[in-house]
Amino acid sequence: MPDSPRSPDRRPLVALPASHEMVRELPRMRTNQAYSDAVAQAGGIPLLVPPVPDEAAALAVLAAVDALVLTGGEDVDPALYGRPRRPETEPPDHDRDRSERFLLLAARELGRPVLAICRGMQLTNAVLGGTLVQHLPVERPDALLHREQGPRRELVHAADVEPGSRLHEAIGVERLQVNSLHHQGIDDVAPGLRITARAEDGAVEALESTDPDWWLVGVQWHPEELTWRPEPFHRRLFEALFAIANERGRVAAT
Ligand code: MN
Numbered sequence: 001m002p003d004s005p006r007s008p009d010r011r012p013l014v015a016l017p018a019s020h021e022m023v024r025e026l027p028r029m030r031t032n033q034a035y036s037d038a039v040a041q042a043g044g045i046p047l048l049v050p051p052v053p054d055e056a057a058a059l060a061v062l063a064a065v066d067a068l069v070l071t072g073g074e075d076v077d078p079a080l081y082g083r084p085r086r087p088e089t090e091p092p093d094h095d096r097d098r099s100e101r102f103l104l105l106a107a108r109e110l111g112r113p114v115l116a117i118c119r120g121m122q123l124t125n126a127v128l129g130g131t132l133v134q135h136l137p138v139e140r141p142d143a144l145l146h147r148e149q150g151p152r153r154e155l156v157h158a159a160d161v162e163p164g165s166r167l168h169e170a171i172g173v174e175r176l177q178v179n180s181l182h183h184q185g186i187d188d189v190a191p192g193l194r195i196t197a198r199a200e201d202g203a204v205e206a207l208e209s210t211d212p213d214w215w216l217v218g219v220q221w222h223p224e225e226l227t228w229r230p231e232p233f234h235r236r237l238f239e240a241l242f243a244i245a246n247e248r249g250r251v252a253a254t
Contacts, residue, residue, distance in 0.1 A: 012066035012245040014044040017051070017103060019073050019096050034152075035071050035117075038224035042238035044245075051099035058102035059109065066245035068107045070100060070120025072222060075184055078134060080126040088135035088183065101127045113215035113244040115237060118182055121207055121218030130190030135183055136203070144201045148183035152225045156180040159205040159221070165196035166208045166217050170240030171233040178205065178221035185220065193218075215244040 016036060018029040029050045036046035047065060052058045062068065077092030078085045080101075085092075100123050107114050116124045122132050133139045136146055144157050155177040161168045168174065186204035189195060197206035197219070209216035219237065226234035 012044045012242045013064070013250070014039045014046050014242075014245075015049045015061055015065045015068045015103065016046050016071060017068075017096070017100050018048045019071075020051075020093060031071055032224070034222075034224040035069060038227045038235075038238055039069065041227055042235055042242060044238065044242050049103070051095045052102055053099075055102050055106065058099070058106035061103065062106040062110050062112050064250065066112065066250050067241050068103060068112055068114045069241070070104065070114060070116040070123060070218075072118035072120065072181070074119065075134070076119065076123050076126050076132060078132070080123075081131040083131065083134070086134040086138075088138065097123065108211075108214055108216075111214055111248055113241050113248055114217070115241045116207075116216065116218035117224065118220060118222055121220055122184060122186065124216065124218050125186055125190045125193060125207060128190035128192055130193065131187040133185040133187045136185050137183065140185070140201070140203070142201065143185075143203055144180075144199055146180045146182050146185070146199070146203065146220075148181065150181065152179060152181060152222060153228070154179055155226075157199050159197045159199055161206070162194075162196040165194075165206075166215060166240075167196045167206050167219070167237075170217065171236045173233060176231070176233050178219075179225055180220075181222055182220055215241075215248065217241075 018031050039046040074093050075090040077097050136143045159178050161174050193207045196208050205220045207218040223234035223237045
């Protein structure tokens with residue numbers, strides 16, 4: 001296939017933003033290995049990215065990779081969506097919020113596909129002009145147990161998927177069982193995003209970009225923890241990201 005911009009064995013490079021953590025009394029950069037394992041298992045090459053300081057650095061990173069996976073973690077700073085911080089909301093990591101905002105906007109500018117997981121989806125919504133529920137048990141007392149802590153690989157509730165959405169196209173089913181490890185959620189949806197999956201209590205379980213030229217899918221659950229399951233839905237999310245990356249990524253652009 002001489003016309004193909006990418007040989008079949010060329011695997012997409014995938015940026016995975018790292019977060020800070022004190023480990024054995026030293027500040028370290030880290031992410032859960034489940035993310036890099038899921039990327040590698042689906043055929044990508046994961047690249048851990050420490051926080052970038054500015055827009056130019058984010059554009060350089062996104063120019064060098066094929067796709068971005070925004071990972072889970074700390075609560076997003078409510079100042080990003082113009083609300084005072086509730087007592088249940090974790091203290092913000094300004095460095096990480098700022099960096100991931102630059103990375104997300106650079107991905108949009110360069111048309112790189114994005115899979116935004118848990119905090120990643122919430123950050124995306126906040127950066128693009130939406131708002132978050134800061135503590136579901138208080139602000140949505142009738143909500144299901146979405147559970148902040150608990151076994152990460154356990155299926156907790158169902159999610160109903162919008163037919164015809166990118167999410168539906170990626171996973172191929174209209175209902176699936178998901179894990180749930182969040183105490184925050186989506187409140188107002190940002191312009192340019194739409195809801196593509198909900199839990200039975202109405203909680204937003206997936207968002208995606210309405211821009212036909214920018215593949216961005218956000219999920220509230222943690223597919224990277226479920227790639228071991230016999231059903232293929234969670235692996236398919238990563239595979240869909242890489243299929244788009246092969247069309248829209250770094251190599252295809254050259
Ligand atoms: Mn949930």
